[in-house]
Amino acid sequence: MDSIKLNYDQIAHEYNQRYPAAQKWERGQALLELATGIKARTILEVGSGTGYWLNMLRQVTPNLYGLDYSMGMIRQARRQPAALHLSRGIGTQLPYQSGTFDLIYCVDAIHHFGDHRAFIREAFRLLKPNGALAIIGHDPHAADIPSWYIYDYFDTVYDTDLRRYPAGTSLLKWMEGDGFKDISSQTVEQIKNIHVGAAVLKDPFIKHNATSQLALLSEETYQNGLERINEALTEAKEKNQQIVFRSEINVKMFLGYKK
Numbered sequence: 001m002d003s004i005k006l007n008y009d010q011i012a013h014e015y016n017q018r019y020p021a022a023q024k025w026e027r028g029q030a031l032l033e034l035a036t037g038i039k040a041r042t043i044l045e046v047g048s049g050t051g052y053w054l055n056m057l058r059q060v061t062p063n064l065y066g067l068d069y070s071m072g073m074i075r076q077a078r079r080q081p082a083a084l085h086l087s088r089g090i091g092t093q094l095p096y097q098s099g100t101f102d103l104i105y106c107v108d109a110i111h112h113f114g115d116h117r118a119f120i121r122e123a124f125r126l127l128k129p130n131g132a133l134a135i136i137g138h139d140p141h142a143a144d145i146p147s148w149y150i151y152d153y154f155d156t157v158y159d160t161d162l163r164r165y166p167a168g169t170s171l172l173k174w175m176e177g178d179g180f181k182d183i184s185s186q187t188v189e190q191i192k193n194i195h196v197g198a199a200v201l202k203d204p205f206i207k208h209n210a211t212s213q214l215a216l217l218s219e220e221t222y223q224n225g226l227e228r229i230n231e232a233l234t235e236a237k238e239k240n241q242q243i244v245f246r247s248e249i250n251v252k253m254f255l256g257y258k259k
């Protein structure tokens, strides 16, 4: 399982660097609107990491539950201002009683769960009537393929993502098959970051352990990717040109209700 190859314990202490205080996240806004709209009183995030989104949801309810595979991430989540109920576990076997939650969600995590459909089934079991499941993340299978320089310069990353991530169309089909109603998908955030020339080397997401995409690479494959970027920069400089490195990714929310 990727989650076992990928050691979130090792990166837990620096993970929150991706959430600078000044930044407003549209995916968070979408989550907040959903939780408020359904008047969620009990919420579970699966793959809850450092508890960033759960902490934000303390505006809606104090009954916030998080489950994560990594103890290191759970320890970081314990430092959030909100008093979170945190458990260690895997996304495909959720240790809660049926009919417990009004909202279950995951953010940037379903690709780690291995058996994506088992997670959806578990979520259905755990939701109360009228409860909602929201799966948030990017979809490398989508027609609006992410334009991400990491996919272009680092070998195997895009193919590995195609294998790890469920297609959004499959998520919707599985949700329907498992009994969810009013199923929908929408883009909730458009990431548009551009790095011009050598500035790309300062992109926090180019670090070997900043994302699971790069963390899964061997040191050799990672270094080959960096070398390819450096070669392209040198070549462009010789021609007096600047390369634009794009990170343009649509973050989607796949939503369904247990009616």
Ligand SMILES: C[S@@+](CC[C@H](N)C(=O)[O-])C[C@H]1O[C@@H](n2cnc3c(N)ncnc32)[C@H](O)[C@@H]1O
Binding pocket: 003, 004, 008, 046, 047, 048, 049, 050, 051, 052, 053, 067, 068, 069, 070, 073, 089, 090, 091, 092, 106, 107, 108, 109, 112, 113, 114
């Ligand atoms: C990219 S992080 C996202 C964390 C958080 N949702 C966020 O958006 O900040 C993915 C999280 O999934 C967790 N994870 C990996 N495999 C898992 C599994 N099989 N079951 C539950 N959590 C898992 C990792 O430990 C990590 O905290």
